Amino acid sequence: MSTANAEVVTAPVRGPAQLTPGYFAGVMGTGIVSIGAQLTGHVALASVLFVLALAFYAVLIALNIWRIASYRKRVVDDLHDPTRAFGFFTFIAATNVVSAMFVGIGLELPAAVLLAAAIAAWVVMGYSIPWLAVLSNPRRPILEAANGTWFIWVVASQSIAVVAAGIEPLYPEARQWLAIIAVTTWSMGVMLYAMCGLLLLFRLIMYRLEPQQLDPPYWITMGAMAITVVAGARIVEMDDAPMIDVTRALIAGLSVIFWAFATWLIPALLAAGVWRHVVKRVPFRYQPTLWSFVFPMGMYAAASIYLGRANRLPVVEAVGEIWFWAALLAWSITAVGMMFDIGGRLSAWRNTRATG
Numbered sequence: 001m002s003t004a005n006a007e008v009v010t011a012p013v014r015g016p017a018q019l020t021p022g023y024f025a026g027v028m029g030t031g032i033v034s035i036g037a038q039l040t041g042h043v044a045l046a047s048v049l050f051v052l053a054l055a056f057y058a059v060l061i062a063l064n065i066w067r068i069a070s071y072r073k074r075v076v077d078d079l080h081d082p083t084r085a086f087g088f089f090t091f092i093a094a095t096n097v098v099s100a101m102f103v104g105i106g107l108e109l110p111a112a113v114l115l116a117a118a119i120a121a122w123v124v125m126g127y128s129i130p131w132l133a134v135l136s137n138p139r140r141p142i143l144e145a146a147n148g149t150w151f152i153w154v155v156a157s158q159s160i161a162v163v164a165a166g167i168e169p170l171y172p173e174a175r176q177w178l179a180i181i182a183v184t185t186w187s188m189g190v191m192l193y194a195m196c197g198l199l200l201l202f203r204l205i206m207y208r209l210e211p212q213q214l215d216p217p218y219w220i221t222m223g224a225m226a227i228t229v230v231a232g233a234r235i236v237e238m239d240d241a242p243m244i245d246v247t248r249a250l251i252a253g254l255s256v257i258f259w260a261f262a263t264w265l266i267p268a269l270l271a272a273g274v275w276r277h278v279v280k281r282v283p284f285r286y287q288p289t290l291w292s293f294v295f296p297m298g299m300y301a302a303a304s305i306y307l308g309r310a311n312r313l314p315v316v317e318a319v320g321e322i323w324f325w326a327a328l329l330a331w332s333i334t335a336v337g338m339m340f341d342i343g344g345r346l347s348a349w350r351n352t353r354a355t356g
Contacts, residue, residue: 016067020288021078022087022149022217024094026338027057029294031097033331036301036324038104049331050101057098064091082145085133088125089156092118096159100166108170115163119181122156129153146203148217148292150196154224155295157189158231165234172239179241186231186251193224211280214272216293222269223296225262229255229303233310252311259307259316262300286337294334297327 034049068075078084099114130153134142164182168175200221232255238244276282301323308317 016063017071017074019063019067020087021084022090022152022292023288024057024060024090025087025152025291025295026288027053027060027094028090028097028155029291029298029331029334030056031094031101032295032298032302033324033327034101035097035104036298036305036320036327039302039305040321040324045328050105053098053101057094060094079129079132080137082133082137082139082142083147083149085129086149086152088129089152092121092125092156093152093159095121096156096163099163100159103163103166103170106170108167111163111167112171115160115167118156118160118163122160122185125156126153143199143203144207146196146199147213148200148215148220150200151193151220151224152217154189154193154196155220155227157185157192158224158227161186161189161231162227162234165231165238168238175239175241176243179238179243182231182235182238183243183247183251186228186235189224189228189231190254193228196224197221211276211282214276215287216289216291218272219269219293219296222262222265223292223299225258225265226296226299226303229259229262230299230306232258233303233306236310255307256311256313259303262303263319266300286334286341290334290337294327294330297323297330301327 030049030053034046034053037043037046037049079088095114095118099111099118102108102111102114139145161182164178164185168178168182171178232251235244236248236252236255277284301320304316304320304323306320308314308320
């Protein structure tokens with residue numbers, strides 16, 4: 001775990017000043033588990049998680065506005081920190097997860113507004129964050145700072161493709177543009193995954209990885225692949241359009257390959273967790289980055305279900321339905337941990353005020 005993340009975990013509550021940029025992963029995790037519950041027929045559970053995700057999203061929006069207004073230097077520092085800056089992309093992914101939930105219940109207007117906001121943020125962040133955090137950063141060698149959060153850039157791109165493809169039945173008159181957006185962002189996500197994967201591979205080869213650094217965001221390597229599968233499956237299901245017609249077969253085939261690769265990554269990531277917590281005895285406790293573990297779990301379940309249904313692969317769909325319960329367990333443990341963490345921070349804050 002990086003020094004910055006350690007500060008977030010151990011510091012007492014001091015308003016939004018120490019809010020980590022990647023906390024929107026909590027909305028992503030809650031939202032995707034809600035979608036998984038909907039896909040597996042657990043409507044009541046999906047509704048509860050839907051409300052929690054919306055509340056989580058609204059609270060984080062308010063806290064981030066407060067943080068930008070009152071602690072601008074901390075925000076700027078985060079934008080220039082290559083170990084934290086890519087966490088800002090969780091805002092885009094979370095916005096699209098909420099948009100996808102609105103699509104699922106047929107609320108096209110809020111879904112479209114959120115998609116438009118996510119696209120605008122994707123354009124701005126997609127150029128500014130890599131420049132501020134990496135290219136213009138005087139820190140060298142910068143490769144040592146590469147970590148799993150860099151793959152959130154991929155997740156943000158693919159989340160736009162998911163919603164653009166999913167919202168198409170609600171806006172048939174915009175089919176041509178939605179097809180272009182979906183295929184373009186899906187393709188960009190694939191290219192970005194290859195780039196981030198190579199950079200992370202070089203980092204692992206060239207620099208020693210300490211067990212404290214092997215934190216939950218490394219699971220995003222799998223989550224980014226899983227959301228690529230979901231986006232591909234949704235694109236395959238889109239109605240005919242020139243952009244879809246020329247790519248449908250390619251995207252369908254690649255989606256199966258990407259699902260297989262995501263599946264292959266799971267044992268490796270589980271082994272890394274055993275090495276970190278059992279062999280190296282790094283304490284397992286709640287930290288905001290744990291939400292970066294929940295989201296890939298839920299996304300793999302959704303990816304398996306979507307892919308199985310889109311390509312008529314019942315075994316893959318069954319895997320997703322079983323994996324959903326693992327994702328729900330991960331969400332439950334993380335949510336309880338967050339509640340205890342917030343309670344502990346509030347208690348420490350009250351004690352500080354009482355003795356001060």
